[in-house]
Amino acid sequence: MNRLRLRRLGIAILIGLFAALFSGCVPYLGVGYDGDYYQPYGVGVDYVGWGPGYRVGPGRGGERRDDRGEHVHRSAPAARPVPSVPSRSRGGSRPH
């Protein structure tokens, strides 16, 4: 009798755990949030060699384009001005 009770209890616990798993906490049981993505290359990215013309930032909008040559990518239509980053402030107004 005791053995039967224990078996039922075990089954109940197993079903309960499965129910918990399917209730949405699958990613967190035991392993936590798995964000293991250290960059695969060696320590110390080399940032030497940025000459005066090496510009990686955004522009202010409408800057000059250079559409010479053929490209692997599809270039934006020639008439399209280069956009900038959003300028609307969080309150909704644009800077003057």
Add this chain to the structure above:
Amino acid sequence: MISHWSTLVAVAILAGAGCRSAAQMPALVDPPTQVRHVGKVIFVELVTPDLAVAERFYAGLFGWTFHDTETGATHYADASLNGRSVAGLIHRDLPAGDHRQPAWLSFIAVRDVDAASKVALARGAKVLHEPRVVPDRGRQAILADPQGAVFAVLDSSSGDPPDVLASPGEWIWSSLITSDPETAAGFYQTIFDYEVFDLPADEGTQHLMLTSDNYARASANSLPANRPNAHPHWLNFVRVEDTVQMASKVVALGGRVLVEPRVDRQGGKIAVVADPAGAPFGLLEWPEAESKEVRK
């Protein structure tokens, strides 16, 4: 028998409650909007071997505050500025002799993570982490583009952050620095439907602007001419009010300056720095009054 069913229900409730309280990733947008900005870098996450050192550094530099959670072996800190989530920091041990690089990971908005991953894979990318649901955040996958730059795609369950000017201390810009910007631009264009603008550049280098929703989202740039074998990567920039002053502060807080403050395109002043663990990021001084509205 009733007692067994009671046990079953109790175990289910307790297990479920334990899981939910253990680690909830903060929603990107609160309250949720379901607005989408495909192609926008909507979140960044740092993997670092010393969470406490990283928190001290970024709190001192930008005034970020942190909410720490711990689940199993994972320590996670949600960084906020003025009540808005700005980043996630994850502690991950880096065994001695492991030469991988602590880094900030860019999450780019998509509508369908699985579809984006399939397209990326077909175009030569590697899937580093298969698509998965992160509760309260959304569905995400981590990829390496054909040149090897690591990035993530995210379908945020609460929508994407609005297209507003970043405040000082918030992320404002992302740059891909890669061995083949042309091919890379084509690759990212296929996934995010970017418009690509070719910009003037020095001989032997290329600078391309990737845009969506009529906003500049990122640039794709050649590796510097004298460093053609450096590893392609994404570099994210935080908006600051004074790049020179902030670069000095980085050093005072235990970080390093990798690229000294310099004038970039149309007057924005940038610097590239690294935190005490070596994770690189950029500083971008972006005065509010000078942007020109561009109409489509």
